[in-house]
Amino acid sequence: MYDFNNIYQPKTVKEALEMKKAHPDALLLAGGSDILIQCREGRLAGRDVISIYTLDELRGICMEDDGTILIRPLTSFSHITNNPIIKKYIPTLGDAVDQIGGPQIRNIGTIGGNICNGVTSADSATTLKTYDAILEIASVDGIRILPYADFSKGPGRVDLREGEMLTGIRIKKDSYENTFGKYIKYSMRRAMDIATLGCSVNVRLTEDKKKVDRVRIAFGVAGPVPLRALSAEESLKGQLISEELLEAASQAVMADVNPRNSWRASKDFRIQLIKELTRRALRSSIEQAGGEF
Ligand SMILES: Cc1cc2nc3c(=O)[nH]c(=O)nc-3n(C[C@H](O)[C@H](O)[C@H](O)COP(=O)(O)OP(=O)(O)OC[C@H]3O[C@@H](n4cnc5c(N)ncnc54)[C@H](O)[C@@H]3O)c2cc1C
Numbered sequence: 001m002y003d004f005n006n007i008y009q010p011k012t013v014k015e016a017l018e019m020k021k022a023h024p025d026a027l028l029l030a031g032g033s034d035i036l037i038q039c040r041e042g043r044l045a046g047r048d049v050i051s052i053y054t055l056d057e058l059r060g061i062c063m064e065d066d067g068t069i070l071i072r073p074l075t076s077f078s079h080i081t082n083n084p085i086i087k088k089y090i091p092t093l094g095d096a097v098d099q100i101g102g103p104q105i106r107n108i109g110t111i112g113g114n115i116c117n118g119v120t121s122a123d124s125a126t127t128l129k130t131y132d133a134i135l136e137i138a139s140v141d142g143i144r145i146l147p148y149a150d151f152s153k154g155p156g157r158v159d160l161r162e163g164e165m166l167t168g169i170r171i172k173k174d175s176y177e178n179t180f181g182k183y184i185k186y187s188m189r190r191a192m193d194i195a196t197l198g199c200s201v202n203v204r205l206t207e208d209k210k211k212v213d214r215v216r217i218a219f220g221v222a223g224p225v226p227l228r229a230l231s232a233e234e235s236l237k238g239q240l241i242s243e244e245l246l247e248a249a250s251q252a253v254m255a256d257v258n259p260r261n262s263w264r265a266s267k268d269f270r271i272q273l274i275k276e277l278t279r280r281a282l283r284s285s286i287e288q289a290g291g292e293f
């Protein structure tokens with residue numbers, strides 16, 4: 001059914017990294033919901049595969065001593081959504097990955113696979129961007145730390161070098177503390193469909209809840225890779241909460257995006273979605289934070 005050459009099954013991360021060094025062209029297989037499909041279609045025919053799916057040391061979520069949340073890459077979407085740490089501190093991420101595919105995909109698909117395949121529609125990507133996720137990337141030579149912001153290299157391409165594997169995703173306390181967020185996915189169907197456009201927002205309000213202290217906005221499918229609306233974020237800092245703020249945000253994000261025509265949607269429709277989803281996600285985030293319009 002699957003036209004693999006060799007399948008290697010390491011028992012530890014160390015062994016997996018040694019195998020990756022010995023077979024640099026071998027594909028890492030996590031949940032397989034992306035690459036098994038490509039294998040079956042013949043696009044990856046004849047490749048060697050290193051299956052990391054059984055490496056439990058790469059699975060799970062914990063909080064480190066300084067309040068950093070560590071998500072191991074093999075954690076499935078359903079585990080993320082149901083994890084108490086995620087529910088308490090970054091529920092937006094749990095909601096975002098709960099909109100992926102259908103129940104079977106959410107049980108088998110992993111967050112590591114979602115960001116390592118490098119597609120702009122990846123539903124976890126935008127929220128990880130808004131929370132300034134930091135990646136731990138390992139090889140036999142040691143560990144490299146890379147901001148997720150620098151990981152995308154183009155459509156379907158990420159900064160994973162020869163012999164490397166993603167081993168951790170971290171979100172620092174300062175990135176999530178006192179924030180409230182919302183991810184909105186627009187797709188043609190309510191399940192089993194990738195995003196026509198995805199928008200993730202989170203805000204931290206000033207103590208009196210009258211102004212935006214900090215806002216983070218990111219989009220999927222608004223450019224070749226998931227992207228942050230950095231100039232819009234800067235322009236909204238310190239602004240009073242009002243209907244005008246939502247309008248200003250929806251205009252400001254246009255400077256940061258670069259949507260295109262595709263068979264799923266026209267560029268014009270995506271522009272409309274970018275503006276509308278920004279308004280809605282920002283309104284929801286502000287209201288959750290206790291702000292009033
Ligand atoms: C029917 C269907 C519906 C889907 N719907 C959605 C959707 O709505 N939204 C969405 O975002 N995605 C969707 N997907 C895509 C897919 O489920 C996700 O991208 C999933 O997260 C991939 O994870 P995986 O563990 O299955 O990855 P795999 O297929 O095992 O791997 C994907 C890629 O990541 C690499 N990789 C995996 N883990 C690591 C690691 N630790 N280090 C380095 N490289 C690694 C692999 O080598 C491969 O290149 C859908 C897929 C299907 C089949």
